[in-house]
Amino acid sequence: KQEVTQIPAALSVPEGENLVLNCSFTDSAIYNLQWFRQDPGKGLTSLLLIQSSQREQTSGRLNASLDKSSGRSTLYIAASQPGDSATYLCVLSSGNTGKLIFGQGTTLQVKP
Amino acid sequence: DTEVTQTPKHLVMGMTNKKSLKCEQHMGHRAMYWYKQKAKKPPELMFVYSYEKLSINESVPSRFSPECPNSSLLNLHLHALQPEDSALYLCASSQELLPNTEAFFGQGTRLTVV
Numbered sequence: 001k002q003e004v005t006q007i008p009a010a011l012s013v014p015e016g017e018n019l020v021l022n023c024s025f026t027d028s029a030i031y032n033l034q035w036f037r038q039d040p041g042k043g044l045t046s047l048l049l050i051q052s053s054q055r056e057q058t059s060g061r062l063n064a065s066l067d068k069s070s071g072r073s074t075l076y077i078a079a080s081q082p083g084d085s086a087t088y089l090c091v092l093s094s095g096n097t098g099k100l101i102f103g104q105g106t107t108l109q110v111k112p
Numbered sequence: 113d114t115e116v117t118q119t120p121k122h123l124v125m126g127m128t129n130k131k132s133l134k135c136e137q138h139m140g141h142r143a144m145y146w147y148k149q150k151a152k153k154p155p156e157l158m159f160v161y162s163y164e165k166l167s168i169n170e171s172v173p174s175r176f177s178p179e180c181p182n183s184s185l186l187n188l189h190l191h192a193l194q195p196e197d198s199a200l201y202l203c204a205s206s207q208e209l210l211p212n213t214e215a216f217f218g219q220g221t222r223l224t225v226v
Contacts, residue, residue: 099160103154104154
């Protein structure tokens with residue numbers, strides 16, 4: 001059974017720091033991996049999608065990497081800003097059932 | 113347009129009420145999903161529709177009744193809910209049935225059952 005773990009559960013950093021959020025999964029047979037952002041009480045906003053054949057994706061200050069063999073993905077946020085404060089979810093598509101597998105999330109606070 | 117639109121944003125209902133949640137997308141996606149999310153937990157899958165047909169029901173109680181009238185619209189009909197059903201209800205869509213595609217989520221409906 002595929003399991004997704006995100007470490008740390010919470011993170012607080014001063015503005016301007018570069019930071020890394022970690023995601024690990026138990027089964028390397030994945031189709032793709034998405035990183036989402038969720039603000040309190042709001043929906044999920046897709047940040048980056050990495051297909052299983054890709055190693056990384058970049059969008060602005062965000063960079064996500066995927067290493068299927070080790071069962072790991074990282075989300076790198078450069079020059080963090082208070083507006084980056086949110087919960088970040090690592091989500092896998094694994095198996096052809098139409099189901100997404102969610103990590104528990106990392107709640108990030110960026111202090112001005 | 114990469115939006116999934118959910119209405120209403122907030123809903124308060126009594127345990128004897130009947131209400132409906134609505135979800136709409138105009139991206140031509142053929143798969144649509146309902147998720148339930150409790151505070152500080154990841155979303156949990158409830159229903160999956162593919163080409164307007166129910167594909168997955170995750171053993172959801174019958175007081176939740178999904179409906180997909182057309183390829184752009186997904187409803188969730190609510191009846192005789194319990195206070196523990198209070199949660200954020202999220203709709204999502206994808207081009208085809210997952211896994212080999214990207215999922216897009218709406219902003220959710222915050223439901224409170226009193």
